[in-house]
Structures are given as C-alpha cells and as structure tokens.
Amino acid sequence: MSALKLGAGALRELRIHLCQKSPASAGIRAFIENDYVALKKNNQNFPILIRECSGISPKIWARYERGVETSISVENATQQQVAAAIKELATVKPPVRQ
Numbered sequence: 001m002s003a004l005k006l007g008a009g010a011l012r013e014l015r016i017h018l019c020q021k022s023p024a025s026a027g028i029r030a031f032i033e034n035d036y037v038a039l040k041k042n043n044q045n046f047p048i049l050i051r052e053c054s055g056i057s058p059k060i061w062a063r064y065e066r067g068v069e070t071s072i073s074v075e076n077a078t079q080q081q082v083a084a085a086i087k088e089l090a091t092v093k094p095p096v097r098q
Contacts, residue, residue, distance in 0.1 A: 004087055005046070006039075007043065008091050012063050014049070019054055019057075019058065024075045026076075045051040058077075059073050059075075060072045
C-alpha cells in the first residue's frame, strides 16, 4: 500500500469512516493500524481524514475535483479489501457532477 501515490489525478481528499468497536469495522481498523502510517508517509501533503463514530457502517469517501464525492462500503471487509478500495478510489475516473 505504501507505493500508492494519492493526488496525482482528480482525487483531492480521502475520508475513512469507521466504528471503534463493531466487528464490521475490524478490517478498516486493521488497515489503519498496519498500513496507514506508510500510506501517509508516501502522501504527506494529501488530506486523509479518519472519522470514528459509534455504530456507523464503515465507508471510505473520496472527494474529487469540483466537489464530486463518492464512497465505497467496507463493511466486513478485510484489511486487503480496504487497501484495494482505496486504490480503486484513487485510480478511477470520478463521476460527473449533475
């Protein structure tokens, strides 16, 4: 995950939403514990926000150019699936704002 360079395309911000205790957020918590530091070191000036809230469904939100946002649910996802979701959000063409 550390080799992923964020912000090279249209992506402007990542927000990670998770529950501190729920089993559905276990994979995203594992990602934060094991992979977040390397990702942030490789993208020091890129905004990656972590938002914890009790009882929510874990999601990763991406904000692109012109304020367009999209999200991927990572409920019950593994650490590797969370990393793949971030890579997908970083590399896909953003949706068109309507």
